[in-house]
Amino acid sequence: MLSLKVGYSTLASSRVYQTQLSRLSTACVYFSICPASAEGIPVIRVPRSVQNRVENVKQTRVINKISTSKAGKLLIQGRNASLNQSVGYTHGKFDVPTLCSKGWKHKKSFGDYFTVNNIKSVAPFVSASKEEEIKKPVKTFHRLQISTELIETLERSNIIHPTTVQLQTIPKVMRGHNILCAAETGSGKTLSYLLPIMHKLQLSKEINHEASPEIRAMVVVPSRELAEQVASVSKTLCIPLGLETRTVGGGRGVGRIKGVFKRGVPDVLVATPGALVKALRRRCLDLSHLRFLVVDEADTMFDPSFSDMLEEILQHVEIASAPAETQDPLNKAQLLAIGATFPGGVGDVLSRVTDLGSIVVIKSKMLHFLMPHVKQTFLKVRGQDKVLELNHYLKRLQQEHGGAGGNAVLVFCNKSSTVNWLGYSLEEMGVPHTRIQGEMPAVVRTGIFHRFQKSTTDILLCTDVASRGLDTSRVRLVVNYDFPQSHTDYIHRAGRVGRAGGCEDGEVLSFVTHPWEVELVQKIETAARRRTSLPGMESAIREPEPKVVETEELS
Known part of the structure; x- marks a missing residue:
């Protein structure tokens, strides 16, 4: 009776290894039987390929046993x-x-x-938690140099502490920068651009001592529902400042669009791109004196379905290339692009109306997470x-x-x-x-x-x-x-x-x-x-690639 000295007897404890042993026994047909050893027992040598196969099974078992679960949540x-x-x-x-x-x-x-x-x-976009309030004072809107009327309006709505995106965006808008802001949904981006715009409009009104005959701020949004929502927030902020906000949305005929402007020109206009293009083509409004152009939900607005209309709108506005151009005597418009994700085609469109190097990019740390x-x-x-x-x-x-x-x-x-x-x-x-x-x-x-x-x-x-x-x-x-x-x-x-x-x-x-x-x-x-961001998402604003012009070589 022959004795098999293989050294893998422990494999029989699992189904996987039993399967490997059955394959091993099948492969024994090719094993070579060596002469008897000193003990008089013949030895069967296992081929190297079979040894490697069994070794791989052992390593796989070790990897699968790695536990990713520890004590705690x-x-x-x-x-x-x-x-x-x-x-x-x-x-x-x-x-x-x-x-x-x-x-x-x-x-x-x-x-x-x-x-x-x-x-x-x-x-994560809340500026401070309850535990942090004990350790250090929490920032309020007073530190952002917002007018007292606006702060009191926010307090009546129980809005006291600014979110992270508001702390980052409001000072940049106040200084006259063009902004590309991408932050999580629900992080307070609407107030991050409306508050500084309202503050600067109020200052301009106090200096000129009269209402402006032109639209000074315009917010472009992709849907009528969002237009009504942004206009509702804007109207609340306008009440103590004596400013006016109106809405031009989709689903309305040209007659109703014209009717919005027959009652005079509002300080702030919230519009959808389709209705706005109709109004511009019929010369219902003039954007040459616009001071603020906000493109909200920019990832949707720069999508191919809206980009052509958005580009036509931008051609009617003089966009500043530096903060100094937003002041007298030039008074060009600030461009604020706001969204929850970075739009893929933002570089192609914006490069036609302003220098991309002049745009300040504000990106949340948890963007796309x-x-x-x-x-x-x-x-x-x-x-x-x-x-x-x-x-x-x-x-x-x-x-x-x-x-x-x-x-x-x-x-x-x-x-x-x-x-x-x-x-x-x-x-x-x-x-x-x-x-x-x-x-x-x-x-x-x-x-x-x-x-x-x-x-x-x-x-x-x-x-x-x-x-x-x-x-x-x-x-x-x-x-x-x-x-x-x-x-x-x-x-x-x-x-x-x-x-x-x-x-x-x-x-x-x-x-x-x-x-x-x-x-x-x-x-x-x-x-x-x-703990990484989702794959396939845009994460940076880039200069558009130059177009290649094919030329025939002269012989």
Whole structure:
């Protein structure tokens, strides 16, 4: 009877190694039997290829046993507890994290889930937390040299401390710089440009002792809903200063657009690009004396669908190339581009109207990162089960937080038809809700969203028309019924919760159904585990590449 001296007897303790041993025994046909050793026992030599294969299995087992979970709070928490990752664990530069969503393209993964927990109680764009207030005094708007009337107006709305983006942006605007500001959604960007504009308009009015016959400040936004919202904030700030704000939005005929300017010229105009282009082509207004041009939601405004109209608008405005040009006697306009992500085509458009070197870039440290103060859950679910899962979460929210007021929910769908179909399904289940989607007239959409903001209803089914810039401070839960088609859309949708002055325990729930959605989720989970920004996002303003002119060589 022969004895086999291989040295891998410990492999039999696992299924993987049993499989390797079975392959090893099969390979014994090729083993060479050496002469008997000194002990008289024949020795079978194992080929080097088989030894390497077994060694690789041992190394893989060691790697898989690395635990990313330590004592304390969990950053990533999933159905498979072995894949959890604690807040205290940090991946190495070249480590490849093991994902909870790794096998989600398989049909057996339905029902799996993982959560990116909120590891901070306060939003990163808030200038100081309650603990920091004890250690050092908190900055207020008085330190930003804002007029007393504006500060008192803010205090009546319980706005006392400026956010980080406001601390960074307001002084630069006051000094006359052109600004490109990119910061998280809900970080207070609207006030960061309206406050210094109102302050400077008031000073100009006091110096001239009369109202200006031209529009002095204009805010361009992509949708009528956002125009009404920005105008509402602007009107509140204008009241104590004796200034006037008007709105020109889409969905109106040329007659109504002309009617806005028949009653005189406002100090501040909030407009959508389509309506503004109509007014400029019919010479309803003159922008030659404009002092401030704000392009809000710049990532959308510099998109190809709006960039041509925006470029036409910019051609009617003299943009300053230096802060000195904003003063007498030149009095050129300051350009303020504001957004939650850096627009890809900003360099191409702005280079035609001003020197890019004159633009001050203000970029948030957490730009393009997942918000650390918002819980985000990803659920792999079959398409036909999404309605039931949605109903389950809505009931759970009602049970946990009780009555209306702070339980507002936004449910995002990718298509208008899905919004309508989902609405019919929820009606059959007895779930009260309202709907807003792009096929509705702009006037109707504005009225519906206004009622939602006033707590008339708590559940709003919508498309991405409601994901850009709108104030949703009372929203506690965002549901991606259809997973967004890009990381940019995900950032904007998730930004509807966790806003400055809003609910502190906001949550995002995303249903994941299709394989292409899994690929986006895996990139989001990888970024969350590595504590890095989402991939594929613009992060800098660049000079446009020079166009290559083809010339024929002379022979």
